Amino acid sequence: MSSTAEFDGLVAVVTGGASGIGAAIASRLTEGGAQVAVLDLNPDDAAEGLFAVAANVADDASVRAAIDAVAERFGRIDIVVNNAGIGAQGSIEDNPDDEWHRVFDINVVGIARVSRAALPHLRKSPSAAIVNTSSIAATAGLPQRALYTATKGAVLSLTRAMAADHLREGVRVNAVNPGTADTPWVGRLLSSAEDPAAERAALNARQPHGRLVAASEVADAVAYLASPRSGSTTGTSIAVDGGMHELRLRPE
Ligand code: NAD
DSSP, X not given: OOTTOTTTTOEEEEETTTSHHHHHHHHHHHHTTOEEEEEESOGGGSOTTSEEEEOOTTXXXXXXXXXXXXXXXXXOOOEEEEOOOOOOOBOTTSSOHHHHHHHHIIIIIHHHHHHHHHXXXXXXXXXXXXXXXXXXXXXXXXXXXXXXXXXXXXXHHHHHHHHHHHGGGTEEEEEEEEOSBOSHHHHHHHHTSSSHHHHHHHHHHHSTTSSOBOHHHHHHHHXXXXXXXXXXXXXXXXXXXXXXXXXXXXXX
């Protein structure tokens, strides 16, 4: 097998694949030989050539219809990347209950909806894999991110539980924990800051390697976890965070 053909013959679903990290994952899996379907609120933003389906991961009927459309188009589903997610800012005092429910519904329950709709197809795959996008927020306490962090911690725990439930069905389940990544999401956060340049400098400085994470770097980790070559890797996570979780450097 050539190094660019590891996903040949496989079909991947990437939620939130029309922007940022998801778009980079869709592109990386396509490069690796997969046929990729993007499920997104904004399918028109997906890169040309991808099978883009309108779907809201917070809506079960919409998810089931989208998974059916992918299965009908390609005849199989081997890989699911649960990447769609939204942010939330503030401490526990800052978000009303309905915002807690809304963000959990997308970031956590969305993973359950998409995965359970795809499972009948994954069970038939010779190398089924689910990869969930968690975050550095799941493993490090960040200020003003209480609700978001709670959802991403849940993603990490859910990943392990799913890995245990589906191991013997041949479905591996892993997570990727990106540090602050240079995506439209972070672009929106920066442009809403009082001083976007200072805010970007502060985010860069928070990274031990001194810069934001590239979406393509996260995509390479997802490709590793999704690959048929990673058959012994399940129930774990890879941090792609420039060392933010594990390292303690002295100030320069
Ligand atoms: P982004 O906003 O650039 O892209 C998110 C995509 O998800 C968009 O295309 C959006 O339309 C789609 N989406 C949002 N809600 C959806 C829904 N209900 N149903 C279907 N699609 C939906 O964001 P990003 O920065 O690429 O983030 C992607 C994932 O990575 C998220 O889960 C986020 O929590 C995680 N993450 C991001 C960073 C970062 O710094 N950017 C760091 C760690 C983790």
